[in-house]
Amino acid sequence: MSDAAHAHDDHSHGHPSGIMRWLTTTNHKDIGTLYLGFAFIMLFTAGSMALLIRAELFQPGLQITNPDFFNQLTTLHGLIMVFGVIMPAFSGFANWQVPLMLGAPDMAFPRMNNWAFWVLPVAGLMLMGSFLLPGGAVAGGWTMYPPLFIQGGISYDLTILAVHIMGLSSIMGSINIATTILNMRAPGLTLMKMPLFCWTWLITAYLLIATMPVLAGAVTMLLTDRNFGTHFFNAAGGGDPVMFQHIFWFFAHPEVYILILPAFGIVSQVIPTFARKPLFGYASMVYATASIAILSFIVWAHHMFTVGMPVAAQLFFMFSTMLIAVPTGVKVFNWVATMWKGSLTFETPMLFAIAFVCLFTIGGFSGLVLAMAPVDIQVHDTYYVVAHFHYVLVSGALFAIFAGSYYWLPKWTGHMYDETLGKWHFWLSVIGMNIVFFPMHFLGLAGMPRRIPDYALQFTEFNQIATVGAFIFGFSQLIFLVVVLKAIKGGAKATDQVWEGAEGLEWTLPSPAPYHTFETAPVVK
């Protein structure tokens, strides 16, 4: 096995080299790398949009953008960060890690895996290319609400098609991952012995398979309303725009758990490693993940408390939403209990994981505040909401992606990353992130509406603080880029186990993991 490891590049059985290697690859590690690379490029793309937004908001009045371009930036920033960064990054982790963790030779459907990735850049180009079309890119918000989304120009059709493609990609990816997890585990590796990362991805895959087609249906209805004279959402033809919100959030609430469950999985791998203790309450973690997923289907209307719902419905969605705090609390408790009396060390992955636990919890609490209908009606569409979902998506999903990247980078590249630069990246990110998003809570409570390029004078100071934080946070991601590139090029040789406390099948392999692994399945006792 270890001989094969050193010859891993020659071991690709006459595969084409150069660009064709990547275009035609069916190897789960290559595809994982492609997903992660794509997510990285998109992170900088959508991140630059965020910096433009923050630069405009540094002062009241219009300095850099015009309102229409500003709306295009907020819309594309949201769409790309959700569909082009977080989801592909998690798919990249799944492609790399799921077969390694399960002792499988590859994914269940390698050819479909290749397709699932390569349609993504096409969708990305369609989204970015729409900036050049007459009327500019979509400016109706990432939630694609009619009537705005029915009225826009050609780029709206293009965006709908891009969403179709990205949905198709993630459905193919999820079917692949779920089938791999269900059918291709090493002998003896029962479901309840799987690493938690595989569990969270299995549940995420089910959520994606159940809800992505609903989004596809919703945007298809938008498309036919726009082009073929149907009236699903067109009030002039007897349709109902609120209907779109119901269908959209039936997809999009499970979607927010799709964006966080794999993050839970990564953190549940990282914390036990650096606490040198097994994960506390493994079974309760599995059940908590599953109950979060099931509950996610009955809470969608808490995103639309202001559409005019009867009190009974508001109460139902309010209480069912609050119920989700229970399994989430179980998870946070288990992470803390795992660290309790552990022999902790604070390498970069662990730092990001601990920041995840603390800051994601802040986002969770502001979510509970928003779950209360009377409060939500006050702060709906204000910066309070922006603060909330950036705490769960930046210091939640993105920090978990950073934690996972630092954690597995030595296994992927064979080299230890630069720990000093990693720590710089962590501290600048965590401080910058809080400077951007914490003041937004106050702005929201004071009534500053989101998605507007101008604001009243009294909001100036907090906006300036947020903008300074945004530039600290944004530019510190360049450190991460340097760390990754340095680790790919060279560095201290990583051992097979990499981390002293690491356990699991992937750490029995050489570092870097050979091109082909587990061609004969390992036996798990």
Add this chain to the structure above:
Amino acid sequence: MALGNTKTLGKFVVVTLGMFGFGFALVPFYYKICEVTGINAGAEQSLAKNTQVDTSRWVTLEFDANTNSGLPWQFKPEMRTMKVHPGQLVQVEYDVTNTSDQAMVGQAVPSYGPARAAAFFKKIECFCFTPQTLAAGESRRMPVLFVLDPGMDRDVHTVTLSYTFFNTEKKAQTGSGKSLPHG
């Protein structure tokens, strides 16, 4: 193993297609749920709540319909009489049929009895606001939406609304169709 994977793939594809269909099924499903449980308050919210209803008295309304001899149409109200409170929003319907073998244009002109009630008969929507074109043999149901102003004299207990349809063909040609009295 490969066979097992194909079977699993088949199941997931069925679920995917099913959920795509479910997305569309949600449309009638939502309408039905709202209808059955009555939780869609939207319909009531769209009309401002009328606090001006004078529930202390009833007024009997009589509906009458005639056609001028120049217009071979059948014209009658759905309902002959009805009791309402002043201030209440009322909708009634009239049926009209063109019994001739050619398309014709007609316009209805209202009159009121007693005449002093006319000023208090506030029509919000009426087929009499515009000329009506009916193809040969065509039938149409036409609404009138109105409020009886609560300020109406208390000694008026019965109000008659009478419409007469006139042939406006000739006048339409001379361009004076719009000047017909209506309202």
